[in-house]
Amino acid sequence: MMAGRLSFRNITALAPMVRVGTLPMRLLALDYGADVVYCEELIDIKMAQCHRVVNEVLETVDFVAPDDRVMFRTCEKEKDRVVFQMGTADPDRALIVARLVENDVAAIDVNMGCPKEYSTKGGMGAALLSDPDKIEAILRKLVTGVSIPVTCKIRILPSLEETIGLVRRIEKTGVTAVAVHGRFKDERPRHPVHCDYIQAVSQAVSIPVYRQVRSLDLVKTNKDIEEFRKATGASSVMLARSAMWNASVFRSRGTLPVEEVMEDYLKYAFRYENHAFNSKYCLCQMLRDKVESPLGKQLQAAQTNAEISEAYGMKEFYQQNQDRLQTKRDSLQSSTQPDRPVMDGDVTTMAVKFERREYPPHITPKMFLLEWSRKEKLEQPQYEVVQRAQDRAFQAIVTLSKKKYRSTLWEKSKKFAEQAAAVVCLRILGIPEGRIGEEDSGLICKRKRDGKTMTNGTTEGEEATIKRRSTENTQETENLESEATVAVAVANGDHHEPDAPPKRP
Known part of the structure; x- marks a missing residue:
């Protein structure tokens, strides 16, 4: 492994989760002790249309779509530890996107495990598991085309032999690591994890194999992470639902009350002007069974970040942040714009x-x-x-x-x-x-x-x-x-x- 490149051995990572893995949640997970964080899966067709914009006000790098939507936002704080996950079914398009973002992220990951229709209907996600030739073509194109590590995430196949065969083929492409979701393509979180598959795969290849944990039955606290690592023989562990519900699960000193976690989350959401609807979604996941509480109802009724700040008693913090950003915005505009026609x-x-x-x-x-x-x-x-x-x-x-x-x-x-x-x-x-x-x-x-x-x-x-x-x-x-x-x-x-x-x- 080259010096300065991201290592995937013995790490704990925030798993890629749609609508959850945006910048505020990723930074929160890093603060609490995560070694690596994944962004949500972003589709190559949409990302290929984006242009890279340095946002001097927020101090971020934004990848902006033609309709001015920010598809991916990152910052210096996570640059060496954020993995960009894409959904793709085309080697050439995958390389275009990887080259677009490679100077702003630590690694590129290809999602080959998502069973949802929005991913599989385009031949992406778990649909790739039935086309190992395309898997190999995509990964080889990326490994030879970018300067940062390339990884992928898969689900287990119907038999252990097929699963090991696929992972060995993936290893030969030159990828740095592979994540294995220990369920079959048609299984969901309610189904048990096949730890024996993960253990066998880990022993069959030399590259790091890390396991995604989506169940709170397996990991509720930071101490459970090491126990799960030993049980599966996996080099590293990814946390999904447990981190979504309380990101302080990464803390070695124990989890924090979810109320404190939500407040920490909102500080990042306001600091980086996260879209209000995305913030609402993440906060509702943290509230879980309290989503119908007075706070939950006030949150659901909120339409703007300002209204969210009122619900959480953070109106003063929100306004101070808005004033700070406006002052910076005005200063940058006045110093860079000519005063002549x-x-x-x-x-x-x-x-x-x-x-x-x-x-x-x-x-x-x-x-x-x-x-x-x-x-x-x-x-x-x-x-x-x-x-x-x-x-x-x-x-x-x-x-x-x-x-x-x-x-x-x-x-x-x-x-x-x-x-x-x-x-x-x-x-x-x-x-x-x-x-x-x-x-x-x-x-x-x-x-x-x-x-x-x-x-x-x-x-x-x-x-x-x-x-x-x-x-x-x-x-x-x-x-x-x-x-x-x-x-x-x-x-x-x-x-x-x-x-x-x-x-x-």
Whole structure:
């Protein structure tokens, strides 16, 4: 074994588990004493479409799909001990994915044991057990194509002789280790583990053979791990359900109360902005029979990480983390983005952030841009907002006179994104934007600057304008009235959606 390469002898590992083996759970297992952690099985077709992104805010490496979903997220803390498990049935595609991630993980593992339909119907998982030629082709391609260890996980075959024969064939491909799930393809966790198969396989080959434990009947505490290792003759042990229910099973000093484990888990989930639904799933597994308790019901009702933090009494921790990430995000954006105009296709961009404190209470850049377009007899500005999936931040494009303007910085709300786009447009055109201390441009009348409004929510000047124009163009009047009302409401902190105008009294 080359120096610095991951060893699979005499280790205890967090087994690959769908929806469980994401970054927070992997880091938690390492903290508690796991030697190696596996990510959940990720399908090669989806991973092959991803691009690698260094996330400077979270200090992670993200593999992002074309739809902006983060398929796999990892960080420096686990780099030397995380195994990337893929589902594949194609040697060439497997190599593409392995090369994509090999500089950010410690080893590559191929899942050849999953009996679930989503895996087997594509010829992956346990379906490969009936095609040893393809198993050999995939593993040889990976072993010769990447610089890190390659392993695989299988289930036992109908006979001991067949199982030993397959493992010996796998050994000849040059893999570093093999994990054996001691059940047949059609058996499930309720069925007993065939320890005799594992023991025989361990004695038949020279590479490490490690056994996946999915039953709490066998391993409930850290002490049980060594006893199971001796009973099976396996070099190493993988923990699945027992670790999913209480990851502190890896602790040599004994398990912790599950309440403490859940809190430790959430610290990582918030720190790395884990998707709320994934966090909910993992927490529900830990709650087990208490999932219908008051805490369990509050957790199930939660839709966001903020609501999860409230359920667990961690609202202050969550907010402090959010503030820290936002400060870092702002700092990185301001230091890396140019403050001069840059063309991005047909869109003029600048690095502009909307700072509400820089404007009087009743004034916004959108109001100035709207009034200027009216003065110049142009069509009113049109805004288009998009949301980034990875952190739910917003960016807007404003179109005026068939020209488009956008800020390169992302904002926390749709309204702020629209205001930032308006600022870019105003600055490019050299038009006042209404900032505090700026000389009065005359674009906004005194009543509007003072925020004096009629009973229907519009200013006196806006009301007169609306009445004058109503006889000329009814549709135009409705649009202008709505825009004016929205502008005043935004200045006063109302955050309703732009496509749903405020109700009039």
